[in-house]
Amino acid sequence: MVEGAFDGVRVVEYATMVSGPYCGKLLADMGADVIKVEEPRRGDPARQRGPFPADQPHPERSGLFLYLNTSKRGITLDPAHRSGRDAFERLIRWADVLVDNHRPERLESLGLGWEAVRAINPALIVTSITPYGRTGPRSGQKGSELTSYHAGGMGNLLPTRSVDVNRAPVKAGGYPVGYHAGLTAALATAAALVGRRATGSGRLIDISEQEAILALVRTNLAGTIYNRSTWSRVPERPPGMGRMECRDGYVVLAAFEDHHWRGLMELMGNPEWASDPAWGSLKYRAHHLLEIAPLLDEWMLQQSKDDIHHKGAAKGFAIGPVNTAEDVINYRQYEARGYFVDVDHPEGGRFRYAGSPYQMSATPPRVQRPAPLLGQHNEEVYRGLLGYSDEQLHRMREVGAA
């Protein structure tokens, strides 16, 4: 039987969009029993976001939702209703972990804040994700992907070498804040699970999206503050290295070391302009690269990105194509690693999904089931797990509690 590392761990996920759900997915794909709690009728707002097959929005066919919610069971529950609140409390008693990315006031106003739940279930680990954390002068403020990203300094400090400082600093593509915060939350939660064995008691984990992003620019920050050295918001340099344009796209390369440079020159057919032995020195190249950059660029423009990728790698220097989604799906190294996972969703369809980047010999991560339909496991959870009767569940549905 295939074991998951977190087999037997019970998680209630009361979270929307990316950060909390990605944390829940990471635990669920590792075997945890994750019950995702969604608002009745509308569900997780992520269901309204694409991609959608044929660009037709449909709450059971959102690619964002399907990817982020693999391996979970799903119920509808509104804790603001009295009967919903009772059900939520029963789930708290059942759970090892509660993942919550709502404002703390939401559960606190229902008498289900941290102090209350730790009394109900002293072993519960509560992982709370908010834009600025639960404490501090800015703790109550609203945040979003875009604002948390720039509040964390990543737009200014990374990507380095913004071409035009008169243009706004730009967020990385996709949902970097949600994913990084979710990943950070998963690590902290996992550690709390390990630590709980010794003490038996749970804890509150307070994840700030801003701090999850700040964590990623820690070295840039240290360099700026203490070395007066920064690569941020300066024009692209050095040209002729880093990202370069090919005839069919782009590559990123680094051939700074002497033997790498020699390899690159060999690929270029040992051009005349590089024959001066002075070019053999790293320092010389660092000072004079600007002069020959147009020649390097011109040559690279004639190359095919995949072709030059393999030729450059054979010469031993670091190089890789800038891959589109299509390139990624067709990437032979991923194929060889078995990285993609086939997931068949009853409404969404059957597709290859990105898998997990860690291959574990004893507890391989696994998509246990496709993302849940809205309320798919209501019967199973309310009746089977929580012990509600048919009539009780019916009444909850009528008042909008489920």
Added chain:
Amino acid sequence: MLDFTWVWAGPYATMLLAMLGAEVIKVEGPRALDLGRRAIVWPLGEPEPLDIPINQGMAFNAINMSKLGVTIDLRKPQGVDLVKRLVSISDVVMDNVRAGAMERLGLGYEALREVNPGIIVLSSTGRGSQGPERDYAGYATIHCAIGGSAHITGYPDQPPSTTTGDVDLMNATAAAYAIVAALYHRQQTGEGQFIDYSQCEGVTSLTGEVLLDYEMNGRSPDRKGNTDELVAPHAVYQCWGVDRWVALTVETDEEFEALARVIGRPDLAVDPRFADATSRKRNEAELDCLISEWTRPRDREQVVEVLCQAGLAAAPSRNAWDLFRDPHLRERGAFVEVDHPELGRREFVGAPWRMSDYEPLVRHAPLFGEHNDYVFRELLGLSELDLAELRRHQVIE
């Protein structure tokens, strides 16, 4: 935890674990220092880059806190034996060296498992330890490109933009997660395991929905700057001065009404062009103009304060000093202070979580070979004579 990692993608993982309470022993060779110690630093205004002494690199110090440091020459058989003795008292081993390098030293997973059957080993490489490209060289920017993140980052009318060191730190976080999951499993079952981590895959795993657009629709999503598929306003606006920006997102009609008031244009709240989310998105360009007109002549801090007070999601694009001096981050304890024997008092970004009832151990990054004595004598129980012998044969420093 035995730490054979170097540069960024490895050491940050082990530092995170050290900040969660693990005792991390960083192993470097007498002639094989962590390359991260040899960073090239080029302060603004200097004509030449500086050579930094091996204990004083800022990046190194920022991501190697709270670890013990030893030196062992792994090319000598006594060095390998010494490592195996450490493995026998360890729970986890991590490396991020080239695929197959640990095996060639006689320190692959199978060899270590003989010494300690429950050992957990994680090897992190650019593309994984197997496969046609296992030996391809790479850095964070290359992984960012291959993983698919670079293509979707930047402006549509500009080339793709790689992020850089963050990719290493993200991969370190994910590797640490896998290690802790393995620790949990071993706690339950006694079983260790080998974890084979691919940094390119780490990047792709954070853009799962992007791949699904290709799977569903046969197309690859392109860059979209700071915009969002549904929400407008959703942009970064320029304020007074040079390179002073505010990020702002407005989702609901109520929020838009509040924004209209703040910028002195209550008429916009009843303007049919911006009546609901769909119309706001459709007329995004006009909206951005209107908002820019308001932000451009105004001080960034004032703009942010006024918008936040109105209950809107707004934030400055913070630079290093904005972050370092921020009262909110300071009160949260986001920075930790260390006393470094050569650098003096330094503050670095700490762990990215606050936990009840837990303060992480914070120590300065180890000086080269700083804890040879403690680790070999106290933890392994070697005698002065043993150590002298090892030094004589240049196995340790």
